Amino acid sequence: MLQNAYSIASEESTVKGHIPDIVWFHKFDETSTTKTTRSLRIQDADTERCSRVLYIIVFRKLIPITSLSGDDFLSAWWQAVLCHYTLWKHDVHHHDVNPNNLMVFWLNGQWIGVLNDYDLSSIKHDGPSGKERIGIIPFMALDLLDEDGLEGKVTHLYRHDAESLVWVLVWVYLRYQGGKLSRNGRLLDEWLKVGALRCGEKKTAFQVATVRRL
Structure with missing residues (x-):
C-alpha cells in the first residue's frame, strides 16, 4: 500500500512528504506460517492462502x-x-x-x-x-x-x-x-x-x- 502511495508522491506535491517515511524495513521469511504448517504436515488451503510473515518497519518519528x-x-x-x-x-x-x-x-x-x-x-x-x-x-x-x-x-x-x-x-x-x-x-x-x-x-x-x- 505504501509503495503505491510513494509512487503517487513522486508526481503529486500534496502527497510528497505527507505520508509515512520508511527508514528501515525487514521481512523475516523464516517466520512464514506456511512453513510452520507444512512442517507440521497440516494440509489446509485457507492456511496456505492466508500465510502470515513477520515484518519490522521503522518509520520517521x-x-x-x-x-x-x-x-x-x-x-x-x-x-x-x-x-x-x-x-x-x-x-x-x-x-x-x-x-x-x-x-x-x-x-x-x-x-x-x-x-x-x-x-x-x-x-x-x-x-x-x-x-x-x-x-x-x-x-x-x-x-x-x-x-x-x-x-x-x-x-x-x-x-x-x-x-x-x-x-x-x-x-x-x-x-x-x-x-x-x-x-x-x-x-x-x-x-x-x-x-x-x-x-x-x-x-x-x-x-x-x-x-x-x-
Missing part, C-alpha cells in the same frame, strides 16, 4: 497532530486533507481517518501534516467491496452508523472519509486546549461509551443542534 493548536493545527490538518484527497483520486483509499492517524513533524520552520497508518487501506480495484464497516466509531460518517451502514448496505465513498476528517476537526477543537487534552468536563465523552448505532444518533443530534445555533 512523528508526533500526534493533537499536540498542535491554532493555525499550526489547522495548517497540518489541511495538509492531511489534501494528501488524503489526492491519494483517493489515485485509487488509494484510506478508510480509517481518526486523530491517531493524523501526525506531524517539524521541518524548515513549519509543521508538516502526515496521513498515517494504511493497515485498513485498499486499492480501488483490488481491495474489499467497500461495504465493510471500517474505522473508529466516533469518527465514522453518519451514513455508516445507521442501520443500513451497519448491515453493509452502504458503499464506502470518498465523502465518508471527508466527513471523518471534519469530525476529527470537531473532536480536537472541543476536547483539546493548547495542544493538550482537557482534564475536566471533556465534551463528547459519551461518543466513546456507546455502540455504533447510538453513537450515530448522538452525532446526528449534535449536528442538528450545531446548525440551529448557527
Whole structure:
C-alpha cells in the first residue's frame, strides 16, 4: 500500500512528504506460517492462502497532530486533507481517518501534516467491496452508523472519509486546549461509551443542534 502511495508522491506535491517515511524495513521469511504448517504436515488451503510473515518497519518519528493548536493545527490538518484527497483520486483509499492517524513533524520552520497508518487501506480495484464497516466509531460518517451502514448496505465513498476528517476537526477543537487534552468536563465523552448505532444518533443530534445555533 505504501509503495503505491510513494509512487503517487513522486508526481503529486500534496502527497510528497505527507505520508509515512520508511527508514528501515525487514521481512523475516523464516517466520512464514506456511512453513510452520507444512512442517507440521497440516494440509489446509485457507492456511496456505492466508500465510502470515513477520515484518519490522521503522518509520520517521512523528508526533500526534493533537499536540498542535491554532493555525499550526489547522495548517497540518489541511495538509492531511489534501494528501488524503489526492491519494483517493489515485485509487488509494484510506478508510480509517481518526486523530491517531493524523501526525506531524517539524521541518524548515513549519509543521508538516502526515496521513498515517494504511493497515485498513485498499486499492480501488483490488481491495474489499467497500461495504465493510471500517474505522473508529466516533469518527465514522453518519451514513455508516445507521442501520443500513451497519448491515453493509452502504458503499464506502470518498465523502465518508471527508466527513471523518471534519469530525476529527470537531473532536480536537472541543476536547483539546493548547495542544493538550482537557482534564475536566471533556465534551463528547459519551461518543466513546456507546455502540455504533447510538453513537450515530448522538452525532446526528449534535449536528442538528450545531446548525440551529448557527
